Amino acid sequence: MSTHGPNMSEYSVFSLLKHTLSGHKNWKETWRSPAPKSHYDIIIVGGGGHGLATAYYLAKEHNLTNIAVLEKGWIGGGNMGRNTTIVRSNYMLEANTRFYEHSLKLWESLSQELNYNVMFSQRGVINLAHTPAQLDGFARRGNAMLLNGADAELLDRDEIARRCPGLDMSPDARFPIVGGMCQPRGGTARHDAVAWGYAHGADRLGVDIIENCEVTGFQMKDAQVCGVETTRGAITAGKVGVAVAGHTSQVMQKAGLERLPIESHLLQAFVSEPVKPLIDTVVTFGAGHLYISQSNKGGLVFGGDIDGYNSFAQRGNMPVIEDVAACAMTMFPNLGKIRLLRHWGGIMDMSMDGTPIISETPIQNLYLNGGWCYGGFKATPASGWCFAHLLATGTPHDLIKDFTLNRFERGYTIDEKGVGAQPRLH
Amino acid sequence: MKIECPFCGKRDHSEFTYKGDATVARPDHSEQDLDRWNDYVFQRTNPKGAHKEYWHHTNGCRKFLIVERDTISHKINSVTLVQGGGK
Ligand SMILES: Cc1cc2nc3c(=O)[nH]c(=O)nc-3n(C[C@H](O)[C@H](O)[C@H](O)COP(=O)(O)OP(=O)(O)OC[C@H]3O[C@@H](n4cnc5c(N)ncnc54)[C@H](O)[C@@H]3O)c2cc1C
Ligand SMILES: [Zn+2]
Secondary structure, eight states, rough: OOSOOOTTSSSSSSHHHHHHHTOOOOOOOSSSSOOOSSSEEEEOOOSSHHHHHHHHHHHHOOOOOEEEEEEEOOTTOOOGTTTEEOOOOOOOOHHHHHHHHHHHHHHHHHHHHHSOOOOOOOOEEEEEOOOOHHHHHHHHHHHHHHHTOOOOEEEEEEHHHOOOSOOOOOOOSSSOOEEEEEETOOOEHHEEEEEEEHHHHHHTTTTTEEEEOOOOHHHHTTTTEEEETTTTTTEEEEEEEEOOGGGHHHHHHTOOOOOOOOEEHHHHEEEEOOOOSSSSSEOOOOOOEEEEOOTTTSSSEOOOOOOEEEOOOOOOOOOHHHHHHHHHHOOOGGGGGGGEEEEEEEEEEEESSOEEEEEEEBBBTEEEEETTTOOOOHHHHHHHHHHHHHHHHHOOGGGGTOOOOHHHTOOOOTTTOOOOSOOTTT | OEEEEEEEEEEEGSSEEEEEEESSOOOOOOOOOOOHHHHHHHOOOSSSSEEEEEOTTTTTTOOOEEEEEEETOOOEEEEOOOOTOOO
16 A cells, blocks of 8 residues: 555645635646556546546555546546435445445545545435334344444434424324434535545546547457557557446447446436525435435435436436425425426446446456446445456455356345346345 | 327326336246346346337236337337237
8 A cells, every 4th residue: 555645735725825815826737638648557437436536546555557547528527426425335235335334434534535625424314214114124224234334323203303304294294204214424425526536636646537538449459458449549558447337338348248237227316496404414215215415505405216217318307307306395395395406317327236346357357347326426435446456456355256247147146125136226 | 208009199108117128038937048047137238229128008008018219319219019918
């Protein structure tokens, strides 16, 4: 492990004051825009959170600096800049809890690590229970979390009412609330800042971040990957790691992997006009599917289910908008007076068991990071950390040894929900 | 998005239930080759563009349909009945 890191004084109260005196005209760019070199030791395809974090940890933890991140659009223009920013590790299966708890620990020191404020706010994530059986299920999950080193607390009805004053707790509520589970260390972070922070950190350690550079094919030699074709020319590479979220199938097909245990689906998100503090935690509905929090600017940020059919459209359909609005109103009736400001969509890489893939592939020198469904934001630090370890050492870290691409054909799926193969889990 | 059901005419897609990729074929029950089951249960082509898929007209005539839809534009190019009732 190296001792160098981003220059901790680059962003500080003193540099802020200094640059104030010169009218903020002399800030150095947050990351450079270099022209692509002809060769890199490792190329990461995709400049979302996962690709950028991978590059950062390759440089920071493994001292590898001849690294490029190739992004077809701009940094953070994909799902990284479109998510509802919820961070948690409230899983039940060991493979998941271990991995996401490692991620949560990385989140807790991320701003210091990157010298970039990612506004990680541990405001707690509350899952509502609407039946005693559901509450029993939460108690079981909470215990599994505690056994795996995460944190969890069971809340009764009065405590829920105290923490979330806007919730419909009336006796004739359509879905009465009997209690809930909270993960106090869960919360939210500023998604763009996470992308920019990792880009900044990686850049300062020597990584080339190359935007407007689409990978259009792979260079192969003896059935091994030895480089990529891009819209900015061919680049050779020792190893290539693919982290392109919703376009995983399309990119891997260019290397000859025609079929993967992944479908691309659309998830929408919504933000209301800004209002005074109303919800100071993250709340998820247990009777339908809805998760809601309030951003630092005051907008209520929320979302629900995927649109339901394969999609690359990056825009949403009406039935889901109605469903999400209905769920939100059922939980918080006072939201009916608030106007919706914006809504948008992102293309999700839905794996067939709801669990991610961080793995070698049947093709030598080609590695895959994908299948994030709608929970990959919280995974960003651990995903990058583990993918970097895999790329640098060629062997999977213990934390991801179960997240293999071939687990499906071997019958070792990680099915957190216990419902069998379907590309609509999360 | 609207789907033109051969029986009911053009109806909003919220009347239908999506049933996924229609190009995968279920192996025979006696199939012993696990690779073929893996292929059917888990592996998908996931095209960006023309996609052949099953829809069920759940809140209508309850027939299973094969729809050819573009996954970028959602333009529907054909709707036909699944003969025999579905997958
Ligand atoms: C509406 C919505 C809400 C969500 N809410 C949450 C949440 O609350 N909590 C949570 O944990 N997760 C959430 N997620 C999921 C999370 O955002 C994703 O799982 C995660 O961002 C995916 O990893 P990424 O950041 O690397 O993806 P992306 O940011 O999508 O990065 C992939 C990049 O690859 C690039 N790319 C694609 N093809 C090529 C190519 N051929 N060449 C070069 N570059 C290419 C794309 O342009 C893109 O920038 C949500 C997602 C959405 C859309
Ligand atoms: Zn019909």
